[in-house]
Amino acid sequence: MKNLLTAAFALLVTQTALAGVKIEHWVSPSGTRVYFVESRVLPMLDVQVDFAAGSMFDPEGKPGVAALTRSGLDLGAGKRDETEIAEQLADIGANLGGGADTDRASIVLRTLSARDKREPALDILRNVLHTPRFENDIFEREKARTIAGLKEAMTRPESIGGKAFWAAMYPGHPYGRQATPESIASLTRDDLASFHARYYNAANASITLVGDISRKDAEKIAEGIAAGLPKGEAATLPAAPDAPAGKTVKLPHPATQAHVYIGLPAVERGNPDYFPLLVGNYTLGGGGFVSRLMKEVRDKRGFAYSVYSYFAPMRQSGPFQIGLQTKRSQAGEAIKVARDVLDGFLKDGPSDEELLAAKANLTGSFPLRLDSNKKLLDNAAAIGFFGLPLDYLDQYQAKIEAVTVDQIKAAFSRYVRPADLITVTVAAD
């Protein structure tokens, strides 16, 4: 083990030297946290601005506001209408992306780093962040598209199952609330404007830059973004989700395959128990083709093309989830196999050999997590947004190496309580 550890650290040093994975951090004069990785190899720049403005902050009775606010940003801002924004970005070869999930609303700009390309691209980025128009006609159009999309989703077994699973895991918590066609229909453009005014501010933002610019330029760019935002206040989190009692939900659907979800709320970002859970779950259902679930459900029995388990840490307790799809007539059998695998794992944890294999993969694959600007951006932005330690990546391999079988068993027994598991099936016979 000692050798492995040294090798892992050596690798990390090489990595840092080669790819320059050094995250610089400062707070801009306007009060926004900034994270910067200088990467000079390609003539391009990525800028991500994150706000604590995901769907968990949807006002009571108005699910869908966060998502529509985010998607409305670049549909007209300042002096530019939606067509001008899209055309001007295309003219300089820049892309604007991002979206809103439960925790975060993000806007991501990818541009060439040459000054004559990046300056106009950044001008558009500032424009959409600082002065979105939320025009009523466009809002009504997007509302109609969102409603159509929701109705379509409600015909698909995976969407039906996913929504039911989250509703059952988070009763009374914003994570469990779902936008419906009716709730979207009742929204107004003013709902968006007031959500924007509350959450798109300097105190509630973090900015991440990765690419071909100097620290000095990064400071200027970040402050240019932050200075145009209202000073504001950081978002206040809702009360932590309760631990709901276990239950089984069965929903009908004419599909040929049953969709199965098993799980419960587990850990939040930054929880030190995450490492034993991560390492343990590799053996259970996180290790792709080599996991126990894959071996028992897919390889031995041919029950499913895909079967997995994972912990998804979120700002507040994110889920532990097992999922699979199987021919509807054999759903009961497949669930039984998956539950048996889980029970066996909860009882004994991984074998010594499995623990070694999990660590070898999770530490060995570390360089693959950082081998493009896109991945650097994802990592640095998550560290910034969730307030993880700045040396999170440096510590990552050592934290994994330190995990023991006992820690895994203890952590699993704390978070994955069989009696509390929620099982949702769609289209099972």
Added chain:
Amino acid sequence: MQQLIPFLLAPWLLTAAHANPYETTLQNGLRIIVKEDRRAPTAVQMVWYRIGSMDEVDGASGVAHVLEHMMFKGTPSVGPGEFNKRVAAAGGRDNAFTSRDYTAYFQQVPKEKLEDMIQLEADRMRHLNVDAKEFAQEIKVVMEERRMRTDDNPQAKLFEQMNAVAFQAHPYRRPIIGWMNDLETMTAADAKAWYDTWYVPNNAYVVITGDVDHKEIFALAEKHYGPLEGHALPRSKPQIEPAQHGTRRISVKAPAELPVLIMGYKAPILRDADRDSEPYALEMLSAILDGHDAARFNKKLVREDQVALSVGIDYDPTARGPGMLYLHGSPSEGKTVADLEAALRDEIARVQKEGVSEPELKRAKAQLLASQVYKLDSMFGQAMEIGQTESAGIPYQKIDRMLEKLQKVTAAEVQAVAKKYFTDDTLTVGVLDPQPLDGKPRRPGVATRH
């Protein structure tokens, strides 16, 4: 545009064009293509076999893909499931994919582990066990995959049915994953015969990208792949699709909310990167109609007229078989697929009559150039580009030439291909007719006959 080009063809791109990638061919016919990219200490290996679903015969559809699954089931020296285990132990990720034109396998690993990956791929290139018991389990997995990807996916189902109608003689009419009945009757012997016939070094090429030295890779390739023996490949007969004379229409019923319209036009394919011109013009036309949020389709059909909820174009100018250009979309609330079809036809007629503007063309080219830079951010993406270009019979050395040719497309050429290829005689129209889940009628709007 003139400013953008010299900037982008900066030294690092020119170097890439002239020296890197590097290539060698082993005695047994296996080509090794290495692209050095020292951005991070990782590497990607992809092994491409020039064999895909288009090489199958009726009654055995899906065998190329089934064999892909079996490739993870072991050799005399690497037991069933052991391949994945060794990749995982190396800190790597691996998978494979089968297309109409090729079957490819890849591993992404820390660079120190690349030799292990080369050894593993070399081993299964000629020494696979196709065990009947393993096959019996795995074919069930493939059937689940078919249920998931196609049978329960209304849009995929529509696409599958449409292709089966658009192509009548060419093997592209068969789905890659295979018809369910063919999967039910397939045997281990079918898979083994497929492997024995096609999995030889002279029917493959290896693409490696990453923090590697090409000379070292060539030596490793010689060591591990070099001893494998090739054999002559069966000669395949050309299967040319007979000319289409008139529009074909199909509709597919499936549980869904939204109708979907696909209009597929037969379109030319790039065979000679230097001499051909029409596929480049069609690619530019696609970019002008659908390349960004303010491109014609989205601007007119989604935003201004609100006849579509979403709309797009798919056209891939490189393939071994015949080409198609697909327009696809869903009508908005209160509109029908007939309305959407009429609106798409109006947009096509506009290009045919009025052509496209210089600013539109310039914008599409600027985007394309920038995306060349962004593409370099992913080592996996770079290896994919080389592999896919080669799979269509176009040497990877022509990738830069293809970009140059795209930059030279004129507005007149775009208009000419629009006139020539958007014709009802070669059109196939597919409509997804949404069915209720619960017996209650869904929104009206699907006209199944025109």
